[in-house]
Amino acid sequence: MEAVRVGRIKLGSQGLEVSAQGLGCMSMSGGVYGPPKPEQDMIALIRHAVHSGVIFLDTSDVYGPFTNEILLGKALKEGVRERVELATKFGFSNANGEREIRGDPAYVRAACEASLKRLDLDCVDLYYQHRVDTRVPIEVTIGELKKLVEEGKIKYIGLSEASASTIRRAHAVHPITAVQLEWSLWSRDVEEEIIPTCRELGIGIVAYSPLARGFFSVGIKAVENLSNDDYRKLLPRYQPENMEHNKTIFERVNEMATRKGCTPSQLALAWVHHQGNDVCPIPGTTKVDNFNQNIGALSVKLTPEEMAELESFASQDVVKGDRSSYEIPTWKNSETPSLSSWKAA
Structure with missing residues (x-):
């Protein structure tokens, strides 16, 4: 395989520049997609990514947790470190x-x-x-983050799985650099309100699970090989009655x-890369x-006709099952109390 040049993009309008594709590190430490992987192997993978030009790394305190x-x-x-743009949550x-959830x-x-x-x-x-x-006004949370920026502890502020109205209210307190959300060929609910809001405000878009949590890598085998403690076993789309239908989507993508x-x-x-130069997908892997x-994928070019064909395979009325677990809500349409009502209480 020829070496791929990983270019850079401006993520949002606040000055952050990242690699055109990032690396999601969640699965390396266990707790969500099965057991943790050998530490030295994961360190080698991270450094390989950086040497390959993927310098946008994504983690969170809840992954592991903490590990x-x-x-x-x-x-x-x-x-x-000097070569990397690091995001945590x-x-x-x-x-x-x-x-x-606390804010x-x-x-x-x-x-x-x-x-x-x-x-x-x-x-x-x-x-x-x-x-x-949802108990704390977003203005209060962002106000504290603004202080952390002023103190030099963080450079840029982001939100994840926030509603359009929450994004607007947050951005009014301090510029939001990026919004992270689930966006893939078969998870497109964000296109109605959230993506347009981000673009109106000059906020970068970070797409997690761009491969549908492994589905677009291996299709139905992604379900068959899951360990008992893998979170994906809870996802509606991965349930047998839905996957029997959804596997057809993978077969069509595979044929194309x-x-x-x-x-x-x-x-x-x-397909995600072709959404615009303000979008950075962060596929995760341990290999x-x-x-x-x-x-x-950065070398794969798609015509408008091919984009439309791909989207027809996984249109909203074709995919069976919700994108997230019923037990772990994402609050994608969340609202927080107004600042005035919160102060009065």
């Missing part, structure tokens, strides 16, 4: 053994300082609110990929071969 940030901290030694609290100022600050310690850094490049706390001389995962990733294949 993924520690892994990134180890991987970014020996001159690697806060918002999931596990106090008293129960998970809750209160004290928690925001404590979470940031804890992440910096695990990463062994003085400053993180992009800091996302992982999920919106064969015609194009690429893999189905490269074709699905290329060097899969990483190399993913960056190969």
Whole structure:
């Protein structure tokens, strides 16, 4: 396979420049997609990614939990840190053994300082609110993040799975650099309101699960090979009654990929890349071969006719099952209290 040149894009209008494709690191540390992988292998993979030009790395304090940030901290030694744009997230609290979403100022600050310690850094490049706390006005959460920017602990602020109205309110307090959301050939609900809002405000778009959590890599085999503790077993789209129908989508994508001389995962990733130069997909992997294949998607060119054909395979009325687990809501249409009502309470 020929070496692929991974170019750069401007992510949002606040000055952050990242590689055109990033690397999602969640699956390396376990807790979501099965058990953790060998640490030295994952450090080698991260450094291979950076040497290949993929310098936008994505983690979160909840991955592991906590161990993924520690892994990134180890991987970014020996001159690697200077080459990387690192994103992490806060918002999931596990106090008293129960998970809750928190966006209160004290928690925001404590979470940031804890992440910096695990990463062994003085400053993180992009800091996302992982999920919106519907009990705290978004203005209050962003107000504390703004202070962390002023103190030099974070450079840019991001949101993840926020509604259009929440994004607008947040951006009015401090410019939001990026919004991370699930966007793939078969997860397109964000195109109605959220993508247009981001573009109107000059906010970059980071697409997680651009390969539909592995579905566009291997189709129905993605389900058959899951370990018992893999979160995907909970996803409606991965349930047998839905997957029997959805596998046809993969078969059609695979057939088109064969015609194009690429893999189905490269074709699905290329579709995301063709959404615009303000979009950065962050496919995750734990294997060097899969990483190399993913960056190969940057060389796949699609005509408008091919884009339309691909979209016809996975239109909203074709895909069966919701994109997220019923047990773990994403609050994609979340609203937070108004600042005035919160102060009055």
